[in-house]
Each structure stands twice: as C-alpha cells, then as structure tokens.
Amino acid sequence: MTTRFRRSAALAALALPLALLTACGGSSDDSAGSDASGGGLELTALDYYTDEPSHGNTQKRLSDCAAEVGATITQSSVPSAQYNAKVLQQISTKSLPDVLMVNNPDLPQFASTGALAPLSDLGVDTSAYLPSVLETGRYEDELYGLAPNVNTLVLYYNTTMLQEAGLAVPTTWAELEAAAAQLTTPDRYGFAYSAAAGTEGTWTFVPFLWSNGGSQLQLTAPEAQEALSFYTGLAAKGYVSQSVVNWTQADVKDQFAAGKAAMMINGPWQIPSLEETAGLDWASTTIPVPQAGDTPVAPLGGELWTVPRTGGEREEAAASIVQCLNSPETQLEMATTSNTVPSNQEAAQQLAQQQPEMQSIVDTVTTAKSLTGDSGLKWTKVSDELATAIAAVITGQASVPDALQAAQSAING
Numbered sequence: 001m002t003t004r005f006r007r008s009a010a011l012a013a014l015a016l017p018l019a020l021l022t023a024c025g026g027s028s029d030d031s032a033g034s035d036a037s038g039g040g041l042e043l044t045a046l047d048y049y050t051d052e053p054s055h056g057n058t059q060k061r062l063s064d065c066a067a068e069v070g071a072t073i074t075q076s077s078v079p080s081a082q083y084n085a086k087v088l089q090q091i092s093t094k095s096l097p098d099v100l101m102v103n104n105p106d107l108p109q110f111a112s113t114g115a116l117a118p119l120s121d122l123g124v125d126t127s128a129y130l131p132s133v134l135e136t137g138r139y140e141d142e143l144y145g146l147a148p149n150v151n152t153l154v155l156y157y158n159t160t161m162l163q164e165a166g167l168a169v170p171t172t173w174a175e176l177e178a179a180a181a182q183l184t185t186p187d188r189y190g191f192a193y194s195a196a197a198g199t200e201g202t203w204t205f206v207p208f209l210w211s212n213g214g215s216q217l218q219l220t221a222p223e224a225q226e227a228l229s230f231y232t233g234l235a236a237k238g239y240v241s242q243s244v245v246n247w248t249q250a251d252v253k254d255q256f257a258a259g260k261a262a263m264m265i266n267g268p269w270q271i272p273s274l275e276e277t278a279g280l281d282w283a284s285t286t287i288p289v290p291q292a293g294d295t296p297v298a299p300l301g302g303e304l305w306t307v308p309r310t311g312g313e314r315e316e317a318a319a320s321i322v323q324c325l326n327s328p329e330t331q332l333e334m335a336t337t338s339n340t341v342p343s344n345q346e347a348a349q350q351l352a353q354q355q356p357e358m359q360s361i362v363d364t365v366t367t368a369k370s371l372t373g374d375s376g377l378k379w380t381k382v383s384d385e386l387a388t389a390i391a392a393v394i395t396g397q398a399s400v401p402d403a404l405q406a407a408q409s410a411i412n413g
Contacts, residue, residue, distance in 0.1 A: 009348055011144065012075045014308065015250055019235050025384055027142075028039055028363050036372040037198045037201040040068070040069075040070040040071045040072060041069075041071040041072070041313065041314065041317050042071070042072050042073075042074070042264050043066060043071050043073040043074070043097075043098040043099065043317060043318060043321070044073065044074050044075075044076065044097035044098050044099070044134050045062050045074070045075045045076070045097050045098065045099040045101070045321075046075075046076050046077075046078065046086075046090075046096075046097045046099075046101065047075065047077050047078075047098070047101035047103065047303075048077060048078055048079060048080040048103075049075075049077050049101075049105065050077045050078070050080075053079050055075075055253075058077075059075045060205050061325055062075055062099070062302065062321065062325070063143065064315070064324075065320075065325055066317075066321055068314045068318045068320065068321075068324055069320045069321065070319075071085055071317050073098070073099070073321070076097070080103075083103075084106060084109075087102075087110060087207065088110075088371065090264035091110070091113050091115045094286050096115060096308035096309075096310070097308065098307070098308065098310055098314050098315075098317070098318040098321075099239070099305060099306075099307065099308075099318050099321055099322060100116075100305075100306045100307070100308050101303050101304070101306070102145055102229075102303065102304045102305075102306050102370070103299065103304075103369050104136040104137070104145070104147060104301070104302055104304050104372070105371045105372050105379050105380075107136070107137065107144060107145055107304060107306075108139050108370070108371075108372050108376050108379070109138055109377060109379050111139035111140075111142070111144045112139065112377060114127060114309070115308055115309060115313055116144045116145075116258070116306050116307065116308055116309065117144075117306075117307045117308065117309045117319075118142040118143060118144060118406070119137075119143045119144065119146065119306075119307065119319065119322070120143055122141070122307060122315060122316060122319035123319065123363070124143075124146065124319050124322060124323050125323065126143065126146065127196045128168065128328070128345055128346065129146075129343050129344060130343055130344075130345050130348060130365060130366060130402040132149055132365060132366055132367060132369060133150055133300065133302075133343040133365070134146075134367050135286055135303070135369055135370060135373060136150070136300050136304065136369070136370040136373075137304050137306075139156070140228055144304075144306050145304025145305060145306040146200050146304060146305055146322055146323075146325075146326045146343070147300075147302040147303060147304045147305075147326075147330045147343050148302075148325055148326045148330060148334060148342070148343060149302055149331055149334045149335055149338065149340035149341060149342055149343060150269050150300045150301060150302035150341050150362045150365055150368075151268050151269065151300070151302060151340050151341065151361070152267065152268075152298045152299065152300055152337070152338060152341075152359060152361060152365050152368045152404070153203070153204065153207060153265055153266065153267050153285050153287060153298045153299065154265075154266070154267075154268075154284045154285060154286060154287060154298075154360045154364055155170070155263060155264075155265060155268055155284060155286070155288065155359050155360075156256060156263065156264050156270075156274070156282055156283070156284045157263040157282065157283060157284070157285070158256070158259070158260065158262050158263070158267075158280070158281065159282060159363050160281050161183055161262045161279045162179070162183070163184050165179075165183055167182060169181070169283075170263075170288050171285070171286075171289070172289060172290065172291060172292055172294075173208075173230055173288055173289070173290050173291075175288060176191070176263075176288040177233075177234060177237075178231075178241070179191075179263065179271070180234055180239035180240070180262075180263065180264075181237070181239055183262035183263065184238060184239045184262075185258075187237075187241060187259075188259060188260050188261060188262060189240055189241050189255075189261045189262070190239045190261070190262050190263065191234055191238075191239050191240050191245060191261065191262070191263045191264070192240060192252045192256060192260075192261035192263070192265075193205075193231075193240065193243065193244055193245070193248045193252060193264060193265040194244060194246040194247050194248055194252050194265075194320065194390055194407050195247070195387075195390050195394055196245065196246060196247060196248050196387070197245075197384075197385050197387050197388065197391065198383065198384065198387055199387075200247075200248055201387035201390055201391065202371075202382070202383040202386045202387045202390075203299055203301075203371065204229075204249070204265050205228070205231055205386065205390055206208075206298070206299050206371065207285075207287045207298040207299070207407075208227040208228075208230065208231050208295065208370070209223070209224055209227045209228075210298070210299075210374075211227075211287070211290060211294055211295070211296050211297050211298075212224075212227045212290050213268075214225055214226075214227055214282050216374050216379075216382045216386065217374060217375055217378065217382065217411070218373040218408075219362070219386065219389070219404040219405075219407050219408045219410050219411070220229035220401075220405055224404055225400055225401060225404060226259050227405060228389070228393060228400050228403070229388065229400050231390070232268065232390065232394050232400065233392040235394045236265065236394075241255075241261075242394055242395060244394065244396055245390075245391040248271075249267065249270070252264050252265070253265055253266055253273060253274070256274075256282075257273065257274060257277045257280060259280075260382065261337065267301070267341055268339040268340065268341075268358065268361045269338075271339045271357060272339065273279070275304075279292060279327045283370040284357070284361070285360050286298075286360055286363055286364050295362060295367050296367060297367055297368065297369060298364050298367075298368045299368060299369065299370070299371045300365065300368045300370055300371075302340065305326065306320045307319050307323070307354050307374065308324055308396065311343060326343065326344075328342065328344045328346065328347040331343060331344050331347050332350065332351065336351070336355070339358070339361075339362055341362050341365045348362050348365065349362070351354045352375070377413060381410070381411055382411055385406075385407040385410045385411055386407055388403075388406075388407065389403035389404055389406065389407040390403075392406075
C-alpha cells in the first residue's frame with residue numbers, strides 16, 4: 001500500500017508485454033489517419049486540450065484510430081472554462097461532434113439530455129476495465145463514457161521527517177493525527193491539504209467523508225459530521241495551517257517540497273515537481289481511514305470519451321475510435337507521460353511494477369469512485385456548498401453542525 005521513491009531514482013522505461021499490445025495499437029507513421037482513398041467517413045471530435053503537447057498528441061491518437069476504420073477525423077479544442085457551455089450549445093442545436101471528450105463529473109449533465117449513445121449498444125468491449133473506472137462513465141446504469149486513464153489522491157509524506165521522529169506511516173485517522181502532532185514544529189506543520197473554495201477543496205475532503213461511510217447528499221448525517229470534525233480539527237489543533245483555505249493543491253505541494261509541511265494530500269500530477277526538488281525524500285500511501293481494516297474511498301479524476309447520437313455508420317465508427325483510444329497500449333503510453341493510471345486492469349498493474357512511485361495511486365484507484373457517484377446532477381452545487389462549509393469551520397466562522405446544516409439547506413433548496 002505504500003510507495004517509496006527517492007529523487008535519485010530514474011523512471012524505468014515501460015517494457016510493454018505483447019499481451020497488452022492489442023486492439024488498435026495505432027500506427028507509428030506520422031501520416032496515419034489520412035484518407036488516401038477519398039471515400040472514407042469524415043468525422044469530428046471535440047476536447048479541451050488546447051495546450052501543447054496534449055493537443056497534438058490527442059490529434060495523432062484520434063487520426064491513428066480513425067485510420068483503423070478507414071475514416072479521417074478533425075479535432076477541435078475549446079478552452080476548459082468555455083467547454084461545457086459549448087457542449088450544451090451543441091446539444092441544443094443538435095450539432096455535436098462524432099467523438100466527444102467529457103470531464104467525468106460532467107457526464108450526468110450531458111447524458112441526462114439523451115444526446116449520448118450507450119456504449120453497450122455499440123458493442124464496445126469493457127471486460128478488461130477496472131470496475132471503479134467504469135462507474136465514472138455510467139449514468140442511470142448505462143455506460144456512456146470510457147476513461148483511458150484516471151488519477152486520484154493519496155497521502156504523501158517526507159520519509160526523512162518520519163524516520164527522524166521514529167514514526168510509522170499512518171494508516172488510520174488516529175495515527176494520522178498522532179503523526180501530525182509529533183511532526184508539527186515551530187518551523188513546519190505536520191500535515192497540509194487544500195481547503196480552497198470550489199472543486200479543489202471539496203475533492204481533497206471527500207476521501208475522509210466517503211471512507212467514513214458518508215454521502216455528499218447527506219451532510220447532516222453523523223458520518224459527515226464526524227469526517228469534517230476530524231478534518232478541520234487538525235487545523236484547530238495547530239497541526240494544519242489555517243491558510244489552507246487559500247491554498248490550491250499546487251500551493252500545498254510547494255509547502256511540502258519546501259519542508260514546511262511533513263505530510264500532504266495531493267495527486268500524482270505533483271510527482272514531476274517532487275522529483276525535481278533537491279534533497280527531498282518522499283513516499284506515498286493510500287489516505288488513512290477511520291479504523292484499521294476500513295476501505296479507502298477517494299475520488300477519481302480523468303476525462304471520458306463518449307459517442308454522441310449521430311446515427312448509423314457514424315456512431316459505429318465513432319465507437320470503434322473510442323475503443324481504440326482506450327487500447328492498453330495507448331493507456332500505458334499516456335500513463336508514463338502524465339503520471340496517470342491506465343483503466344485496463346493488466347496495464348495498471350504493469351505500470352505499478354515499472355514505476356513503483358505509482359503503486360499507491362494504482363491501489364487507490366481500485367476502490368475510488370466518481371465525484372458524482374453519490375451526488376449526480378447536484379454535484380456542482382454540492383461542491384460549492386461543501387467547500388464553503390469546510391472553510392467556514394477552519395476559519396472559526398461556523399461550527400461543524402451549523403456549517404453542514406447550511407450546506408445541506410442550500411443543496412436541498
């Protein structure tokens with residue numbers, strides 16, 4: 001469950017087993033995807049990868065996969081801040097592309113319109129997928145999207161600081177609090193997390209809520225109150241800085257890398273920066289749970305590829321492209337360059353073997369779930385209100401019961 005990594009260790013190159021290099025691996029020829037015959041389908045795709053190299057890499061994968069079905073595909077990219085409005089406009093005007101990328105928390109909103117085709121109706125094979133990842137693409141028991149790769153949150157800790165304090169890696173809330181207390185000094189905090197307004201603050205707290213059996217839709221329940229009391233109590237006791245209400249996950253990483261925090265909750269996207277920090281010895285493990293033996297449940301991040309309803313041959317071709325974009329080979333390629341976890345079970349284990357620093361991420365992904373797993377179409381409202389409640393308690397503006405009652409009333413209203 002624990003991953004240890006030192007900066008001096010180089011990333012191992014993935015040696016892909018032949019068993020994984022199957023099903024639409026794609027062409028390495030830069031001209032792949034061109035419709036030399038002139039008779040193939042001309043398809044379209046939409047995503048929010050406006051920056052390079054993500055935009056170019058995605059166009060290459062789309063073109064390679066389109067070539068597999070004798071088609072060409074034109075990629076359009078819209079900035080993420082404008083993306084949902086663009087998609088909703090296309091839904092209303094029935095002008096969606098053939099292949100649509102969706103951030104997984106937004107799937108319920110789009111699928112509820114009836115604009116997306118269930119992938120099961122199009123013969124897409126999902127047998128090799130991690131069950132937890134498949135759930136992120138479901139809406140009302142139908143599978144609408146597939147995520148090639150996902151990410152999640154884990155506990156990072158400074159191995160030197162824990163060793164000097166004679167501490168074991170915490171696995172329960174009690175152990176986490178005891179370690180945070182002992183690791184807090186006049187020069188550093190024992191623990192850090194993001195409690196910023198919006199998604200980052202909610203995303204970081206949700207593992208404590210879910211692992212305690214709570215729900216984002218039942219914030220006045222004992223499980224939610226216990227989770228928030230523990231979480232914010234670490235700040236009240238001085239083990240976590242009250243400034244976390246203004247810290248993004250990047251800010252938290254900076255505090256950890258500078259030795260100002262001995263432990264933190266964060267994601268694998270911070271690994272490249274941690275690797276580049278001179279003198280930093282770090283490791284990661286699954287987020288501590290309320291009691292020994294409990295299952296850690298963290299949120300899954302990642303984009304889904306979906307097939308809008310365009311009808312007949314176009315839908316079938318688009319489904320084949322989505323299947324190809326999710327091939328094990330493509331998943332592993334993406335994982336090694338973006339510190340994500342392949343959705344294919346065998347590919348995920350292969351990644352953990354080759355890159356041990358990803359082991360805790362892989363372990364967490366197997367029991368994680370979508371941010372909308374218990375909130376559905378209410379997720380955006382839930383996220384805003386829950387983040388507000390967390391900040392209100394940390395800053396002393398409200399008690400845990402009052403803050404959660406206010407959040408619940410706003411969500412129900």
